[in-house]
Amino acid sequence: MIKKITLCLSGLFIVLIAVAAFLGFPPAFILSAPGVAxxxxxxxxxxxxxxSGFSAQxxxxxxxxxxxxxDLLEVxxxxxxxxxxxxxxxxxxxxASYIPGLGCAVDYPAYTQRQELKTQPSVSSAExxxxxxxxxxxxxxxxxxLESQVERDNAAGMNTRALLVVHNGSILGEAYAQGANRTTPLLGWxxxxxxxxxxxxxxxxRGLLNLDSSPQFDEWxxxxxxxxxITDLLTMSDGLEFSEKYNPGDDATTMLFTSPSASDFTIARPFAHEPGARFNYSSGTANILSRIYLDVLGGPQQSYDDYKANIAEPLGFQNAVFEMDASGAFFGSSYLYASARDWARLGQLMVDGGAINGREIVTQDWIDRATAPNSTDNQKAYGYQWWLNRGNEELRWSDIPEDAYAAQGNRQQNMMIxxxxxxxxxxxxxxxxxxxINQNFSEIITAL
Known part of the structure; x- marks a missing residue:
């Protein structure tokens, strides 16, 4: 019976291969699909x-x-x-296994760095x-x-789960739906x-890194x-060949779902064009930045401890989990799960010039550089991993002030400042x- 089922499943996969080939998908797509899935x-x-605590369904x-x-996955x-x-x-x-404080990652038997880490719980506060x-x-x-926007969004099938506004340093309103609440860590991609x-x-x-220096990777x-x-990496103008199309066999999906080390995968990508000349959106680049963070601090445990002491705790993160890949590096491109209130803390840091809760995390000068248009020839409205309203011939969000910028993610995640x-x-x-975004956020701005 088992043999018969296996033959049926294999036959189904052969049919899927034939259909994919007929539709013009390359062999890499076909061969990579099961592992990516x-x-x-x-x-x-x-x-x-x-x-996040959502139900299995x-x-x-x-x-x-x-x-x-x-839908063909057996879970x-x-x-x-x-x-x-x-x-x-x-x-x-x-x-994929869950570790408290570290979240989940795909398991690779030869990589035990996550399992060896000593983690610290987040501390909640009534302040x-x-x-x-x-x-x-x-x-x-x-x-x-906010409640009416969420209701309107979801009536249109947009699946909005959290919407929050901070003005003059205070939360003015927050609305939640679809199983989320003010403490739910939500994926920001x-x-x-x-x-x-x-x-x-x-x-x-802290004087530990010069952003105008070049990473000292042996391969480079x-x-x-x-x-x-490093500034080329921050503005995604590094010149590395990297495809972000999200098909099986594509660089992004291979890195995210089939590679134990996201940074190793991207560091090995070939050189494509002169650094600083052309913008190429690349999640791989962000994971190289995470690798730099790890290397400067000395390893997975040191980078985790430093993140907790100098980033998460000063920000006041209460319900946030920054996941690592199997090699023990933060998955800097994609996997921060945080409540809407925690995401807003990051935004408030930027509004307040780099200091929050009595701690300076970055300088105002760094913020000015991080939110300035870059010098590439094809996409200037991008800073140090921040999407800018200004920089191109037209504003990205036409009805929102020119100085706005945002962290954005797949499935229309947005934290606008x-x-x-x-x-x-x-x-x-x-x-x-x-x-x-332009319609809903400008509606909020008008109401302030």
Missing amino acids: TGIGSKLLCSSRFV QSFDDLVQYSPLL STDENLRVVETSFLGISTKT LWPLGNKVANLRTDIQVL SMAKSLTSVMLGNLEL LNDDRSNIK VPSKDLVIVRLGWTAGRYP
Whole structure:
């Protein structure tokens, strides 16, 4: 019977290969699909269940929005060990494991760095936000507006789960839906890149890193990659060849879902063009930045301890988990899970010139550089892992002040900062299509 089932599944995969080939997908897509499917499946299901606390059903419903092929996954969840195993037609099987304080990662038997780390629990506080979780200045009109926007979004199928506004340093309103609340750590996807840039800015503040220097990777020392500066990496103008199309076999999916070390994968990418000349959006670049953070501090335990002491605790993070890959490096491109209030703390840091809760994390000079348009010839409205409103011929968000900038992520995650308004807006959700950021956020600004 088992042999018969296996033959049926193998036959189904052969049919899928034939269909993919007919549609013009390259061999790499076809051969990589099972491993990518089990990688994304085990990782996202594990984090959704054990970091965000969503039900197994909601976690799976979110997952399959990425591809109907993921509906073919066989999923097994051990609620006690907090391990998720996925299998794709019996061809590929992967597990992802949860570790308190570190979240989830795909398991690779030869990599034990995560398991060896000593972690620290987050400390909750009853102090006034942003130091603690007490909120004292809610505005009824803003609260009603946010609730109506969330209701409108979700009636249109946008799956907004958190919407929060901070003005003049105080939370004015917050609305939640679809199982999320004020303490739910929500996946920001590429919003993590913006925190990664802050982490390097903190190293600069402390005299541990020169952002105008070149990384000293052995693989780069004797070729054109030795000319890449950290600032080139921060502005995604490093010149490395990297594809961010998210098909199986693509650089991004290979790195995220089938590689034990995201930085090793990207460091090995070939040189494509002169650094600083051309913008190329690359999650791999953000993971090189995380590797620099790890190397400067001396290893996984040191980088974890430093992050807790100099980033997470000063920010006042209460419900945030920055996940690592199997090699023990922060997954700087993608995997920060944080409550809307915690994401807003990062935004408030930027509004307040680099200091929060009595601690300076980055300098105002660093913020000025991080939010200035770059000098590339194809996308100037991007800073140090921050999306800028200004820089191109037209504003990115036409009805929002020119000085606005944002951390953005897949599924339309957005944390927008408007310095001229002393304003932070956080929107988190699971939107497959486009989200009306310009319309909704300008509506909020008008109401202030």
